[in-house]
Amino acid sequence: xxxxxxxxxxxxxxxxxxxxxxxxxxxxxxxxxxxxxxxxxxxxxxxxxxxxxxxxxxxxxxxxxxxxxxxxxxxxxxxxxxxxxxxxxxxxxxxxxxxxxxxxxxxxxx
Amino acid sequence: xxxxxxxxxxxxxxxxxxxxxxxxxxxxxxxxxxxxxxxxxxxxxxxxxxxxxxxxxxxxxxxxxxxxxxxxxxxxxxxxxxxxxxxxxxxxxxxxxxxxxxxxxxxxxxxxxxxxxxxxxxxxxxxxxxxxxxxxxxxxxxxxxxxxxxxxxxxxxxxxxxxxxxxxxxxxxxxx
Numbered sequence: 001x002x003x004x005x006x007x008x009x010x011x012x013x014x015x016x017x018x019x020x021x022x023x024x025x026x027x028x029x030x031x032x033x034x035x036x037x038x039x040x041x042x043x044x045x046x047x048x049x050x051x052x053x054x055x056x057x058x059x060x061x062x063x064x065x066x067x068x069x070x071x072x073x074x075x076x077x078x079x080x081x082x083x084x085x086x087x088x089x090x091x092x093x094x095x096x097x098x099x100x101x102x103x104x105x106x107x108x109x110x
Numbered sequence: 111x112x113x114x115x116x117x118x119x120x121x122x123x124x125x126x127x128x129x130x131x132x133x134x135x136x137x138x139x140x141x142x143x144x145x146x147x148x149x150x151x152x153x154x155x156x157x158x159x160x161x162x163x164x165x166x167x168x169x170x171x172x173x174x175x176x177x178x179x180x181x182x183x184x185x186x187x188x189x190x191x192x193x194x195x196x197x198x199x200x201x202x203x204x205x206x207x208x209x210x211x212x213x214x215x216x217x218x219x220x221x222x223x224x225x226x227x228x229x230x231x232x233x234x235x236x237x238x239x240x241x242x243x244x245x246x247x248x249x250x251x252x253x254x255x256x257x258x259x260x261x262x263x264x265x266x267x268x269x270x271x272x273x274x275x276x277x278x279x280x281x282x283x284x285x286x
Contacts (some may be wrong), residue, residue, distance in 0.1 A: 021262075026143035029191050043143055044170035047136070069149050073142030105214070 005056070012037070012089055013049045017059055020079045025064065025075040026050065038049060050078060058084035118157045120148045124165040126166065132171070133178030149190060197247070201240040231274065239267040 006014070016032050017024040022068075029050075030041045053059045064075040123145075133142060144167060151160035153212055215222040224232075246259045272278050 017201045019273070026139065026148045026182070042170045043147060044176065047140055047171065048173060048175045050143035051136075054195075063139070069146055071145040073138045073145065075142060076139035076182055 006058075006091070009045070010049055010053060011088065013046070013093060014053060014058055014080065014084055017053075017078050018085070018088065022077065022079050024078045028075075028080075053084070054078075056083075057081060058087060118148075118152045118160060120145065120164045121161045123163075124168040128168045128171065131177050133176060135178065136176060140176065144168065144171075198244050201244055202237075205233060205236045205240065210234060230272075235267060235270060235274075241262055 012033060016029050016036075019087060020028060020032060026046055030043065030046050033039060033041050041051060048105045050059065050061075054061060058081055060081050061076050061078045062076040066072050066074045125141075128141065128144065129137065131151060137187050142259075144164065147167060149163045151163045154160075155163070159196055209232060212222050212224045212232075242263045246263065250259060252257045261282060271277075273281060
């Protein structure tokens with residue numbers, strides 16, 4: 001898959017799935033993003049992106065446990081795949097190369 | 111997110127609406143997420159605000175990727191398997207109904223004179239044709255493919271029937 005086919009929000013969700021390593025599910029990912037990035041995320045947007053990432057085979061999922069708080073409904077746990085890891089590593093490299101190319105003087109404020 | 115289930119209940123209308131439109135494949139996980147979010151809202155805000163936020167989430171979830179194939183919205187019994195089984199029952203019920211036609215005709219006309227073996231052979235032929243058509247409808251996804259294969263099966267059925275009845279090819283099974 002081409003790395004440019006990954007949107008900004010998709011990349012954030014993919015990174016968060018990697019952070020939560022095997023414990024990532026809809027609400028858990030939203031909470032993590034809201035805590036870390038101070039950004040409001042709706043369940044609709046999150047579920048849409050998760051389904052899209054699964055279609056692109058960047059994450060895989062399986063059913064987890066249920067709880068009273070969820071009305072006895074099971075969680076769907078997401079895990080990053082090898083292709084997912086590859087694409088975020090590639091993105092990181094590209095961004096780092098851009099950061100490295102910025103002249104140091106740009107960040108010198110008087 | 112650790113919390114106790116709230117005494118406050120999510121709005122029934124919104125929950126029913128969500129259950130109606132959500133793709134059955136995603137229903138369990140997303141409903142669980144919705145209820146978990148509702149409990150979080152109930153702890154953080156007043157009951158009314160929590161209910162409003164729940165309704166807002168349900169509305170925001172109403173999108174093609176969550177609804178999926180609209181098939182489940184139009185079929186009351188959402189299981190495709192049940193639809194297939196219903197069709198099979200109709201096919202099986204159609205066979206004795208069709209066999210009733212010569213049986214009734216025999217009572218009124220001397221032109222129709224079927225023996226038990228004729229009914230048996232016709233029953234087997236109709237059953238085979240029906241089951242083959244059902245198999246095609248289950249396995250072949252494209253409409254064009256379904257039509258072509260079903261026409262081939264029905265045409266073969268008519269040829270075999272004609273051969274058994276009047277013998278158009280002169281095979282050992284040809285009728286007179």
